[in-house]
Amino acid sequence: MSFNFKQKYGGWALVTGATSGIGEQMAQQLAEDGMNIVLVARREQELKEYAQTLASQYSVETDVIVADLSTQDGVDKIKATEHDIGLIALSAGLETNGAFEKLDLDAERRLLHVNVNSVMELSHHFSNTMIARGKGGILLVASMFGQMASPYFSTYAGSKSFVINFGQSLYAELKSKGVDVSVLSPGLTKTPMAVSTGVNWKKVPMAARAPEKVAKVGLQGVGKRVLTVPGLRNNIMAFMADLTPRKIMALSMQKILNGALDAKRL
Numbered sequence: 254m255s256f257n258f259k260q261k262y263g264g265w266a267l268v269t270g271a272t273s274g275i276g277e278q279m280a281q282q283l284a285e286d287g288m289n290i291v292l293v294a295r296r297e298q299e300l301k302e303y304a305q306t307l308a309s310q311y312s313v314e315t316d317v318i319v320a321d322l323s324t325q326d327g328v329d330k331i332k333a334t335e336h337d338i339g340l341i342a343l344s345a346g347l348e349t350n351g352a353f354e355k356l357d358l359d360a361e362r363r364l365l366h367v368n369v370n371s372v373m374e375l376s377h378h379f380s381n382t383m384i385a386r387g388k389g390g391i392l393l394v395a396s397m398f399g400q401m402a403s404p405y406f407s408t409y410a411g412s413k414s415f416v417i418n419f420g421q422s423l424y425a426e427l428k429s430k431g432v433d434v435s436v437l438s439p440g441l442t443k444t445p446m447a448v449s450t451g452v453n454w455k456k457v458p459m460a461a462r463a464p465e466k467v468a469k470v471g472l473q474g475v476g477k478r479v480l481t482v483p484g485l486r487n488n489i490m491a492f493m494a495d496l497t498p499r500k501i502m503a504l505s506m507q508k509i510l511n512g513a514l515d516a517k518r519l
Contacts, residue, residue: 256286256472262390263339267291267331269322269375272299274444275394275437276344278468280307283340289314291336293345295321322371323347323363332378340390340475341379343372348409350450351518361408368412376423380432388431390475393420395438397487401494402503405510405519413438417480424479436480437471440487456513458490 258266266283270276271292280290284307292307294300297319304315316336320327322345347364349356376391383389398406399413420436427434441454441461454461467483474481482488494502511519 256283256475258283258340258390258472258475259287261339261476262388263337263386265289265291265336265338266340266342267293267334267336267338267379268342268344269293269331269371270343270345270394272296272303274344275439275442275464275468275471276342277303278465279342279344279392279472282465282468282472283342284311284313284315287311287313288340289316289336291316291318291334291338293318293320293322293331295319322367324366328371328374331375337386338379338382339386339388340392341375342392342394342472343375344394345371346394346396348406348450350406350409350452350514352405353407355518356408364408365412368409369415372416373419376419380423380427383432384427384430389433391420391423391427391432391434392471392475393434393436394471395420395436397438397440397482397491400438400482400491402499402506403510404503404507405514421479433476435471435474435476435478437467437474438480438482438491439467439471440482440484440490442467451515451518453513457509458486 266288268276268280271280272294284290292304300317304317308315318330320330347367349360393416395416396413398410399417403410417436424434442464443461444464470483482491
């Protein structure tokens with residue numbers, strides 16, 4: 254299907270986390286739709302190879318920004334792009350898990366810089382350029398863990414809760430200024446990050462979805478929905494979480510996630 258983003262927002266999109274998972278699939282689907290792409294990730298060689306693949310396969314222009322979003326320098330590199338960006342998809346993210354008091358504090362700081370600080374700062378920068386040009390789209394990637402208490406994923410869940418509320422607030426602020434803001438809140442997605450966490454996801458009642466399907470649903474939501482949760486099962490879980498008293502939900506999730514994590518991390 255065609256998203257018609259090029260006609261609606263202009264010729265260039267910027268995607269963070271563009272070499273794996275949801276971000277990789279968003280970049281491909283946007284290129285397939287005719288958008289020129291600025292790809293952002295940490296791994297330079299992989300980034301350049303993927304940019305060449307997209308340019309060759311879909312006859313679009315590509316550019317790369319090698320940036321570590323856990324640093325201010327990485328965020329500043331993205332803000333310095335000279336391309337007229339009409340759509341941003343902020344998919345880069347970090348995740349940690351385990352008993353909070355045992356987690357490495359430096360790792361938690363890096364997580365917050367990627368998942369919160371960079372999202373806020375890039376949204377601020379590009380919303381200004383989009384308002385000036387009279388149009389634009391912002392897609393923020395959150396997580397269902399941000400919609401409910403998620404013991405042992407406390408910092409990650411908190412960061413994604415920020416993204417959800419931040420994005421929904423921006424949706425209302427920027428809509429009248431020509432900028433569409435949408436938040437994608439996926440459940441379990443078959444990405445390298447999910448696989449590398451050491452969590453037995455089979456014990457968590459979230460439906461695992463392919464990243465290409467999650468990316469498509471997220472992109473379809475831009476300009477149409479403020480919050481998109483992919484999958485019927487995940488939508489039911491999110492709905493039930495809203496209805497359940499917070500104390501009960503927190504204790505229920507603690508029991509579920511306790512059984513999914515390696516005992517050494519608890």
